Amino acid sequence: MDKKEISKERKNYLKKKNQKKISILLTQIFILVIFIALWEFLANKKIIDSFITSQPSRILNTFINLNSNNLLEHIGVTVYETVLGFMLGTVLGIFIAIILWWSDFLSKVSEPYLVVLNSLPKVALGPIIIIWVGAGTPAIIVMAIAISLIVTILENLNGFLKTDKELIKMAQSFKASKFQTLTKIVIPANLSTFINSLKVNIGLSLVGVISGEFLVSKAGLGYLIVYGGQVFKLDLVMTSVIILGVVAGIMYGSVLLLEKFILHSKKFK
Secondary structure (H helix, E strand, O other): OHHHHHHHHHHHHHHHHHHHHHHHHHHHHHHHHHHHHHHHHHHHOOOOOHHHHOOHHHHHHHHHHHHHOOHHHHHHHHHHHHHHHHHHHHHHHHHHHHHHHHOHHHHHHHHHHHHHHHHOOHHHHHHHHHHHHOOOHHHHHHHHHHHHHHHHHHHHHHHHHOOOHHHHHHHHHOOOOHHHHHHHHHHHHOHHHHHHHHHHHHHHHHHHHHHHHHHHOOOOHHHHHHHHHHOOOHHHHHHHHHHHHHHHHHHHHHHHHHHHHHHHHHHOO
């Protein structure tokens, strides 16, 4: 009898939870539709200047015209640069964080430098990166790495240092090596930290790529935005920004899927 009552309560809870999710999704879609409809209406009635703000119908026409030309090439360039910068920045950042966790001396020495570098606006390094690496794709990828690297190091290092001290002491009492402590305790305990750094990095890498494309690129969504601004084609600028938002959403969604896969795999181990 108790089991049936618990099962029924569980079903009601899950039903309410699903209903809440659907309600949130429908509300989000409704707000977006109202916003687009209001934007189009105000532009048609000349209440807002469509030359400055553009309007949905003109953005759609621009998208169709771009799609018939080389839109996929521009999207592909930005995605390639972002993914490469994201992967390199994440791997390098985690590797450096491990080194700093391993050596308390290096961690203390590097701390003020990391804090200063984290506070420094990375876009200001753009001209220096271009001179050092050269104009083109390498400079854009280095920019993406520069923006995401320090955040990755600090976030993962803080996670490593906050690992349960009792577990580490217990491992040391059983004469576990530093490497065993790292692989058996510290890294497994910081899976959520790794995932959070991936979520942050995908956005930062995209910011770095767009900043780099503003400066040196001849292709990519950042290039389209700058070109549109230079020739006063606001339709092109708004279309590129919307496409950029969609690309960013897809990339972030990919990280969320990876998170679900990792957590699901961990649950069944």
